[in-house]
Structure formats: structure tokens, C-alpha cells
Amino acid sequence: MLHSSESNVRVEELLARVAGGDQDAFTGIYDALSGAVMGLVHRILRDAAQAEEVTQDVMIEVWRTAGRYDPERGTAKAWILTLAHRRAVDRVRTARASAEREQRTGILAPERAFDEVAEKVQDHDEQRRLRRCLAKLERHRRVPLMLAFYQGLTYIEVAAALSVPEGTVKSRMRAGLRELHACLEGQA
Amino acid sequence: MTTSKEDPHLAVGAYVLHALPPADEAAFENHLAGCEQCRREAGALLETAARWGGSTQTVAVTSQARARTLLAVAGTRQNGTPQRPRARGRRTVRPALAASVAAAVAFGGVAAWQHHESDDARARAARAEQRADTESSAIAGVLTAPDATVHTGELTDGTTAAVLVSRSQARAVFAARRLPALTGDRVYELWYAARSGNLRPAGLVPNASRSDFRVLKGSPVGSVAVGITIEPAGGSEQPTTQPLGVIPLTV
Numbered sequence: 001m002l003h004s005s006e007s008n009v010r011v012e013e014l015l016a017r018v019a020g021g022d023q024d025a026f027t028g029i030y031d032a033l034s035g036a037v038m039g040l041v042h043r044i045l046r047d048a049a050q051a052e053e054v055t056q057d058v059m060i061e062v063w064r065t066a067g068r069y070d071p072e073r074g075t076a077k078a079w080i081l082t083l084a085h086r087r088a089v090d091r092v093r094t095a096r097a098s099a100e101r102e103q104r105t106g107i108l109a110p111e112r113a114f115d116e117v118a119e120k121v122q123d124h125d126e127q128r129r130l131r132r133c134l135a136k137l138e139r140h141r142r143v144p145l146m147l148a149f150y151q152g153l154t155y156i157e158v159a160a161a162l163s164v165p166e167g168t169v170k171s172r173m174r175a176g177l178r179e180l181h182a183c184l185e186g187q188a
Numbered sequence: 189m190t191t192s193k194e195d196p197h198l199a200v201g202a203y204v205l206h207a208l209p210p211a212d213e214a215a216f217e218n219h220l221a222g223c224e225q226c227r228r229e230a231g232a233l234l235e236t237a238a239r240w241g242g243s244t245q246t247v248a249v250t251s252q253a254r255a256r257t258l259l260a261v262a263g264t265r266q267n268g269t270p271q272r273p274r275a276r277g278r279r280t281v282r283p284a285l286a287a288s289v290a291a292a293v294a295f296g297g298v299a300a301w302q303h304h305e306s307d308d309a310r311a312r313a314a315r316a317e318q319r320a321d322t323e324s325s326a327i328a329g330v331l332t333a334p335d336a337t338v339h340t341g342e343l344t345d346g347t348t349a350a351v352l353v354s355r356s357q358a359r360a361v362f363a364a365r366r367l368p369a370l371t372g373d374r375v376y377e378l379w380y381a382a383r384s385g386n387l388r389p390a391g392l393v394p395n396a397s398r399s400d401f402r403v404l405k406g407s408p409v410g411s412v413a414v415g416i417t418i419e420p421a422g423g424s425e426q427p428t429t430q431p432l433g434v435i436p437l438t439v
Binding site for chain 1: 197198199200201202204205206207208209231232233234235236237238239240241242243244245246247248249250253254256257258260261262264265266267336337338
């Protein structure tokens, strides 16, 4: 459950209409969620122009594939943000691959701010809650989550970066997410 | 590398974080397909990850980016779902209307450029300077109007063009992706077409313009279509060439 259930119901209805080809409904979804999509994508890519492109790709994907959304499997907002995370991670991997080819790895190196829980931005409730829950995780669980979520590293890359066995990284990611889930539900 | 003795459930966290390499991801999705309990866990954790994503500070998109996306969507076919007639009626040129407007454009007469002869250079410069500001706030105004509608059509060269209309604001914005650059002293000119076939100049799109968006001159109220033609620099009072495209404003 996301924290603002009223606007979620609206997004759910709009997404069903988008699946039927309703452009006005798409405009409604765009206006409700493009800021959140752009925020997430920008946080991962740290580049406004690229973030804008990826945001557009995400929203067009929402339009194209709205019919695939299954309400049984989660909220519409979660579905859209999952698409956004996926696209941003794909983009950051492509960028990193080409940066490595060009021998300038500084910008996207995983060491950069990899454990930064604090955001230098204004808070809202959900952000505070999330941050509190992330901060509660033990560091060895939190760091793999952060590296994957914000830097787009695969578990294999995380394992290499932290010199931890790959299987251990996988189980820490799972345990960390479960703990985060429990913490968020407990405080909702 | 992963070992076979490992519990396949373990990958669920990495899966949800999009942190599995492609081969592992495909293998895990296979596993998911046959494991109800895993799908439930993946669902719950996906929701958590999405909630994490949704707690990121929002960043507003620019009105240009918004319009670009709405325009792109208007010309993008959806997967697996047949287009409903209502949607289709809006985004293709209705032949009868197009023909009547095209006829009106063709018989529109000869160029009359008097309206620009009185312009002195200073007034023109001042207007150009003002335009940058007022233009973008007018575009934003139309795009955020609750009654804004998008109407699209194809130009003769295959370019998609769209007109965004807000009747409550009595304003319309023309958008086209990469209009071909014109050679010589020619400009694109936009027209409002009334049901009667009368055409009203709705402003110029300068050749040098890199902007995809143009606020139309005057109100769309009473118009049933927007047309675009190529005219001599400075524009014409009535079209002098065949239209490149006509975009119906009716649903």
C-alpha cells in the first residue's frame, strides 16, 4: 500500500482507461506521476537531459503496455515506478559501459555516495519514513540495496565491489528488502 | 557464478532491484512462473521497491517535455489493444473535412502582405524579445488547462503534427516534430479554418525556429481545423500554396 490511497485509486482508474486508448486519461496519469518518475530517474542518472529522455520512454511504455497491468499484482503507481526503475537502471548500465570503454569511470563509479541515506532535499512523510527504515537496516544489508537501487549495479558487481561472495549478496538483498517491507508496513 | 545447490528464492531481492544479469533474470522468471509463493513474495517486495522509488524527491518535467510526450503518445500505437473508434477519429484526418478545407485553401487567392509593410524593425525586435517569455508561459497555460485536448494529423511529408487546444483559454499550440528546413525566403504559416471554409492566419513558424512548439495567433474558438502551408517570408493573408496538412479540431 502506498501512502496516498486517494490519488492511487484515481491512477488505477485512469490506467484502465489508458489501456482502452483514452488519451485524456493518459494526460491525467502523466500529470499525476511524471514528477515521481522524473524524480526517481533523475536520482539514478543524475543528469537532467537524460532523465527527461528516460521519463519520456517510461511514459510512452505506460501508454503502449497499459493493457498488461494487472491490479492483482500491485498498485498502478508501483507498476509505473517499477518500469521507471528498470529503464533508469538499463540506461545507467549503458552509460557505465560506454564510460568504461572511454576510460572515464569517475562519474558513475560505485564508490560515489554509495551509502548515502540522507538526501539534501526537503522531506515529506513518506521520505522520512523510508529514510528511517533504511537507516535501521544493518549496514551490510543496506549497502547492497543502495548500490543496486541507486547505482544500478548487478548483484555480481555488488559482490565484486564489496568483496563478498555472490550468494551472500543475493541473500542480503532479499533479507534487506524484507526488512524494509516489514518496517514500512509497521509504520504505515 | 551461481551454484545449483543454492535456493532459487534467494534471487528474489536482486530480481526486484533489477540487479540480475539477463540470463539469471530469465532463469528466475521461469522459476517464478511455477512458484505461487515466490510470486507473492516478489509482488510484496516489488511494491516495497516501488514505494522506495516513489519516496524520491519529485522533479517537475518541463512543459516542453510534457508536450513532447503527449505528442509522441498521440502517434504511438498501443500493444495488443485495438484502437477505439473515438481515439482514431481524433488522430486521423477525416477525409471529407480535409477535402473541404483543402479546397478552401487552394482557392484562397493571392498573397497580400500589406500587414507587414507597416512594421518597422524596432517593433519587430521588441516583439521577438517579448515572445520568448510570453510564448513559453502561454504554452504552459494551454498544456495545463483542464480542458486541453490533443488533435493530431500527418503532414504530406509524413511528419506528425499536433494541435493542443484549450477552449477555456481560447488558445491553441501547434507542435510538429522536425519540420523540414525551408530554403529561400519562405516560412511555414498556420491557419484556422472555420466550418464555412474561411481561413484565418494563425501565425508563422519561422524557418530558423528550433522550437517544436508555437502558440497560434488568435483564438481557436469557432474553428474546425488547423492547416499549415508554406508561404513567402512575412506570411500571407490567405494561403498561396497547397496545404502540407490539415488537423481537424473536432472529436
